[in-house]
Amino acid sequence: MKITVKLFANFRQERFKVQEFDLTDGTTCGAVAAQLKITEEELGVIMVNGRHAALTQRLQEGDSLSLLPLVGGG
């Protein structure tokens, strides 16, 4: 299945902003993060198609996965 991965803030350093991935069916958000060498501890927010998701959520064809460190502002 094809999914889009978007990275933000310092996760982009030495990685990428947006990239398409071809993954085996049923890959979880956590597995993608692990593949990118982003640890669970570093992860602040995970979104799939603009909705907050858990590490264990399984991705589906065409999903957009966003990974962010803990950041804030306001």
Add this chain to the structure above:
Amino acid sequence: MDKIFRVNMTDLTSSVEEVPANWAGLGGRALTSTIVAEEVVPTCHPLGPNNKLVFAPGLLSGTPAANSGRMSCGAKSPLTGTIKESNAGGTSAQQFAKMGIKALIIEGLPKEDKFYSLHLTKDGVTIAEESELIGQGNFAVIEALESKFDKKIGVMTIGPAGEAKMASANISVKDPDSKIRSHGRGGMGAVMGSKKIKYITIDSTGAGAVTIADPDKFKTAARVFAKALLDHPVAGEGLPTYGTNVLVNILNEAGGLPTRNFTYGQFEAHDNISGETMHDTIVERGGKTKHGCHAGCIIQCSQVYNDKDGKYVTSGFEYETIWGLGANCCIETLDDIAEADNIMDDIGVDSIETAVMFGVAMEAGILPFGDGKGVIRLLKEEIGNVTPLGRILGGGAGHVGRTYGVTRVPVVKNQGIPAYDPRSVKGIGITYATSTMGADHTAGYTIATNILNVGGFVDPLKKDGQVELSRNLQIATAAVDSTGMCIFIAFPALDIPECLPALIDMINARFGIALTGDDVTELGKTILKTERGFNIEAGFTNKDDRLPEFFNTDPVAPHNAVWDFSDDEIDAFWNF
């Protein structure tokens, strides 16, 4: 001993008074709101003789506590008609605290149509007639006063917008780099302008250190507190690197980035104006990615943004400003937004109210969406020159909406709704609706828990838990706003268990008292109820605690969310 400085602009006299017993334990917002509630007639005209302008440093301002240099400014707001507290960094809070000024209260109106200045020393206030700097922008005022006095002089000033009593006028406060921080929201600059005060200078010569009842206990608590701030990923790493503008991309992802005057929840050009792009641009042009709004700030969320030639354009370049002129007005270039930010500082208008206003002005057809140069021109030539159109624009988003017959006007209690769409981030909608201040994200920043996973997680697209979340945050924020602390200490306070007790220990050590966590919560509740009491006396009811109608009827993409709280659900906020 701390004193109250009182200035009467009607007879041009001033006095130094003892602090009444019931004000002694208060600071910042708790004190300004208490004074306004006690001394201002709630039904008065905000620009008339019965309104009062009050400044008060926080309980911990002037001490070595990290991030404690915020000053509160309060009055009845000419923008909202409610009570108002607006806090800012800069040098004034620490100067006030060290000079023993618990609060400055300015009352009355001069009989003659002349402007004045106030000069504060530790011994009292001098009132002088001012003519030279009338009509000048805030940067010129600060420069002139630094050459008249010295580099250390504290300055609070209004620009042409404040002189003209525009409802979006702010009060500019000199920061440690002689640039500007702002008491932005609610038109406090118009209140200062109505009292015909162009600027206030603060000479803290001879002021000692703030007294601390138990220095050892204070030092221990201050260390724990500072460590918590630095250990937290938001306060210790994210904010200093990307500034508050890191939020553009996140809110865009979540579909909560109000775009094209609150028509959509995502902006196509989001990456052009994002915190990540801004960070790289600043580095490339030799600006500063880290910068504090006051001495003793260890979070350093501010920055210095330069132009292509490496020349200073602006600092304190915030997410709300960039969102407002960026996504909400569809302006795609950071350089135009930065230039507009500098002009807003100079002419003295709130950058949130003004950005929201421009979204409405674009919808009204005054200028096209995306017209950055048009915004710059209208700021300089119309608002800055106080033309009739400038006065309309300077009256804020609601004012422009009424003048031009626009129905999509994002305001609550006539104050512009900031950078988070309440349909897709529902907790913040409860804060906008119920805040005693009008639409104000800082009053109860549910974004932390709705979007950023700080202090747990409450799903932004569902109604469950939002009222309770907003209530708890508004109570806590009212208390934090009374300490002189920057609101960003809330991020570590929500996640790190040692943080809040250390903050309370510092207050206890400073004053030799024994407040508990429950006492601090009670203080927050009391402040909110005092403020609401004022608003009710001023004529506000629960029907004013509502969002504009279009949020109920127009779904916002990409989640097609609408605002769907019932009146009873919103009103339950006040059940405490």
